[in-house]
Amino acid sequence: MMYxxxxxxxxxLIIILxxxxxxxxxxxxxxxxxxxxxxxxxxxxFNGYFDxxxxxxxxxxxxxxxxxxxxxxxxxxxxxxIFIIIGGFNFxxxxxxxxxxxxxxxxxxxxxxxxxxxxxxxLPFSFYDTFVLEExxxxxxxxxxxxxxxxxxxxxxxxxxxxxxxxxxxxxxEKTGTLAWLYCWITISxxxxxxxxxxxxxxxxxxxxxxxxxxxxxxxxIENYAKSxxxxxxxxxxxxxxxxxxKSNAFFTGFGKSxxxxxxxxxxxxxxxxxLVAVVAHEMGHYKKRHITKAIIRSIALTGFTLFLLSIFIGxxxxxxxxxxxxxxxxxxxxxxxxxxxxxxxxxxLVENVISRKHEYEADTxxxxxxxxxxxxxxxxxxLSVDNLSNLTPHPFKVILNYGHPPILxxxxxxxxxxxxxxxx
Ligand SMILES: [Zn+2]
Numbered sequence: 220m221m222y223x224x225x226x227x228x229x230x231x232l233i234i235i236l237x238x239x240x241x242x243x244x245x246x247x248x249x250x251x252x253x254x255x256x257x258x259x260x261x262x263x264x265f266n267g268y269f270d271x272x273x274x275x276x277x278x279x280x281x282x283x284x285x286x287x288x289x290x291x292x293x294x295x296x297x298x299x300x301i302f303i304i305i306g307g308f309n310f311x312x313x314x315x316x317x318x319x320x321x322x323x324x325x326x327x328x329x330x331x332x333x334x335x336x337x338x339x340x341x342l343p344f345s346f347y348d349t350f351v352l353e354e355x356x357x358x359x360x361x362x363x364x365x366x367x368x369x370x371x372x373x374x375x376x377x378x379x380x381x382x383x384x385x386x387x388x389x390x391x392x393e394k395t396g397t398l399a400w401l402y403c404w405i406t407i408s409x410x411x412x413x414x415x416x417x418x419x420x421x422x423x424x425x426x427x428x429x430x431x432x433x434x435x436x437x438x439x440x441i442e443n444y445a446k447s448x449x450x451x452x453x454x455x456x457x458x459x460x461x462x463x464x465x466k467s468n469a470f471f472t473g474f475g476k477s478x479x480x481x482x483x484x485x486x487x488x489x490x491x492x493x494x495l496v497a498v499v500a501h502e503m504g505h506y507k508k509r510h511i512t513k514a515i516i517r518s519i520a521l522t523g524f525t526l527f528l529l530s531i532f533i534g535x536x537x538x539x540x541x542x543x544x545x546x547x548x549x550x551x552x553x554x555x556x557x558x559x560x561x562x563x564x565x566x567x568x569l570v571e572n573v574i575s576r577k578h579e580y581e582a583d584t585x586x587x588x589x590x591x592x593x594x595x596x597x598x599x600x601x602x603l604s605v606d607n608l609s610n611l612t613p614h615p616f617k618v619i620l621n622y623g624h625p626p627i628l629x630x631x632x633x634x635x636x637x638x639x640x641x642x643x644x
Pocket of ligand 1: 505578582
């Protein structure tokens with residue numbers, strides 16, 4: 220039997236479609252198991268923290284979020300597959316080439332159209348998530364003005380930062396031959412490290428206000444603790460998280476002189492001083508245990524590996540045929556390689572999650588040992604889970620796939636074991 224040439228299935232196309240469908244199915248199974256794992260009884264640990272109604276609310280929140288996630292993911296996956304099959308990338312490439320710019324500027328137009336189109340397609344979902352879903356559970360504090368400003372700011376940031384780094388990579392691959400991946404590696408790594416230093420000064424203030432803790436009981440309690448650990452109190456900030464959501468959180472960011480611990484104003488409002496000191500101690504644990512440095516080193520190593528793989532596939536004619544492209548180019552290679560790379564990215568994120576969960580235990584251990592107040596740490600974790608309607612009993616497969624933090628009950632169990640060991644001494 221004879222087939223016209225373009226009816227023949229390209230082996231890269233088959234692999235990419237299998238990758239897209241496979242990833243989708245794995246996530247779907249994890250979500251399904253996770254919802255099935257919902258238990259109607261409140262775990263004993265949370266008696267007195269959750270009443271029956273609020274616990275039911277947290278489970279409905281999980282169900283609603285899961286359904287919404289599945290709908291979004293189905294839409295994304297279907298649109299992507301259709302776009303590939305009908306030759307959408309070639310259509311965008313025609314538009315970009317129409318302007319007759321050089322290879323780098325053409326690449327920027329190509330990438331710009333794809334990114335903008337993706338953002339626009341996702342806009343209704345993001346709107347629904349903020350103003351319907353989060354609103355329904357009383358979390359949303361975002362106004363339409365903040366919502367729109369956030370989109371504009373992030374587009375400007377992507378244009379500037381993404382534009383600079385994308386141009387640099389294209390230029391290096393155009394001009395420097397077989398070692399281009401190595402030069403790209405050096406360039407991107409320097410850029411990454413620079414961003415870690417300047418993000419707390421330049422990028423994060425675009426979205427939130429960060430003010431040093433004001434004088435008072437909390438500040439002096441943290442000060443006393445920080446002094447005992449040789450940590451500069453200058454590094455503890457309050458962030459106006461309440462302008463977007465009622466959810467609360469704390470995190471560690473920056474590096475060297477720009478390092479800081481950030482507490483959401485919503486967290487400060489709902490926790491006692493000893494609980495907040497325990498949270499600060501946990502974040503400081505991440506710093507003292509060098510979790511940030513280790514993450515940067517892993518990320519740089521991975522960037523090198525990824526760029527090396529990319530260099531093998533650049534301009535691969537058969538890969539371009541899979542996307543029905545008439546012209547090969549370096550800029551489009553970057554996108555197409557992304558599809559082939561996604562299973563590796565998924566494996567890497569599984570490993571990163573294992574490391575991250577291990578680091579959470581280490582930071583908890585550090586907090587309990589240096590603060591000596593396990594109960595405050597446990598209370599803080601419980602309040603956080605209740606206020607954020609967290610899932611107390613996630614399915615282990617979901618945890619393996621998506622959890623950067625251990626499930627809350629396991630963290631509490633580990634902290635209790637630590638404090639028992641301490642009191643035996
Ligand atoms: Zn942590």
